Amino acid sequence: xxxxxxxxxxxxxxxxxxxxxxxxxxxxxxxxxxxxxxxxxxxxxxxxxxxxxxxxxxxxxxxxxxxxxxxxxxxxxxxxxxxxxxxxxxxxxxxxxxxxxxxxxxxxxxxxxxxxxxxxxxxxxxxxxxxxxxxxxxxxxxxxxxxxxxxxxxxxxxxxxxxxxxxxxxxxxxxxxxxxxxxxxxxxxxxxxxxxxxxxxxxxxxxxxxxxxxxxxxxxxxxxxxxxxxxxxxxxxxx
Numbered sequence: 001x002x003x004x005x006x007x008x009x010x011x012x013x014x015x016x017x018x019x020x021x022x023x024x025x026x027x028x029x030x031x032x033x034x035x036x037x038x039x040x041x042x043x044x045x046x047x048x049x050x051x052x053x054x055x056x057x058x059x060x061x062x063x064x065x066x067x068x069x070x071x072x073x074x075x076x077x078x079x080x081x082x083x084x085x086x087x088x089x090x091x092x093x094x095x096x097x098x099x100x101x102x103x104x105x106x107x108x109x110x111x112x113x114x115x116x117x118x119x120x121x122x123x124x125x126x127x128x129x130x131x132x133x134x135x136x137x138x139x140x141x142x143x144x145x146x147x148x149x150x151x152x153x154x155x156x157x158x159x160x161x162x163x164x165x166x167x168x169x170x171x172x173x174x175x176x177x178x179x180x181x182x183x184x185x186x187x188x189x190x191x192x193x194x195x196x197x198x199x200x201x202x203x204x205x206x207x208x209x210x211x212x213x214x215x216x217x218x219x220x221x222x223x224x225x226x227x228x229x230x231x232x233x234x235x236x237x238x239x
Contacts, residue, residue, distance in 0.1 A: 004074060006032060008044070009085040011094050016083075017041065023074050029062055029084065030069040033096075046096040053210060056146025060096050061085040066148035066208045087151035103147045106163045109189050110171035117181030125179045133176040140169055140218060142211045149205035149215055161194040165205035165215035168196055172218045175225075175232050183232045191229075196222045 006019040019036050030048055037044045048058040051070045058069040063083055074082065090098040127134055149165040156162050163171075171186045190196050196219050205215040225231060 002075075003080070004032070005081040006036065007081065007083045008036070009083075009096070010044075011086075011092050025073070025075040027074055028070055029067070029072045029074060029082065030058055032074060032082070033069060033084070044096075045094040054144060056144035056148075056210070059087055059146035059148045059151075059210070061087060061151075066146075066152050068146065068148075068210045071210065087147055089151050089153075089157050090147060098147070098151075100145075100147050102160065103145070103150045103164065103166070106150075106167045107145065107170065109163065110167045111174065111182050111185055111189075112167075112170045114174070114177070115180055115182035117179065127178060131178070133173070133178060136176055136218075136221075137173060140173055140213055143169060143213060144211060146210060148208040148210060152204045152208040154202050154204060155198050155200060159194065159198060162198045163189070163195055165199075165219065168199075168222060169213065169215050169218040172222050172225075175222075187226070187229050187232065190222055191226050196226065199223075 001022045001024055004021050004023050006021055008017045008019065010017055019040055021032055021035055023032055030051065033044065033046050046058070046060070046069070048070060049055040050057075053068050053071040056068065059066055060069055061084070062069065062072055063077055063079060066087060084096065086092050086096050086098045090100060090102060093099050129135075129138070143166055145166065150156055153162070153164055156164050168190065171190055174180050175183060175186055199216070199219045201216055201220070203216050209215060
């Protein structure tokens with residue numbers, strides 16, 4: 001067991017609350033939040049669900065970096081003092097809970113769902129794993145829509161209309177998918193002044209992504225691809 005000083009942001013006051021906790025090295029920040037809620041401050045509000053890093057709902061700033069509270073062991077922070085705050089650049093609903101509405105509004109703009117080219121086809125769609133989509137999907141498909149990349153992006157902080165890294169990554173995967181036919185709508189959104197060209201390649205999103213997705217790489221690939229958009233219309237039909 002070790003002693004930690006926990007500093008918590010609260011939405012009902014400008015002053016942070018401070019707590020001293022004895023925590024085991026195996027405990028996570030989420031464990032600490034439950035202890036505070038159960039033993040010290042039952043009014044503390046935070047969001048969580050799966051507790052295994054799959055849902056993304058417990059994303060928050062921990063020592064000034066977006067992280068998943070359920071996956072962040074206190075020992076790995078290498079600090080006796082832990083500051084916990086809501087994600088930046090998103091409206092705070094209460095305490096550590098943010099409204100992800102702005103994030104999902106951008107997500108919806110890129111038409112994230114699969115729009116089959118031939119929705120009445122009875123043929124099994126097979127995507128070779130060595131195709132461009134197959135290769136990219138292996139390392140880019142695990143986004144859990146936690147909003148960490150959006151909150152840490154320097155461009156979303158200055159331009160609220162910018163799509164953000166997660167939405168652009170999702171659009172790239174759909175455009176590369178040979179089964180999808182909604183090309184023109186996505187290209188128009190990405191090529192807009194609030195699309196990929198707003199990215200200044202700061203790599204903040206790469207550092208923040210809890211799933212290790214190289215989001216800046218996705219954005220750079222889309223910038224290059226938009227110079228030759230015909231490639232997306234020439235996608236081979238899945239067989």
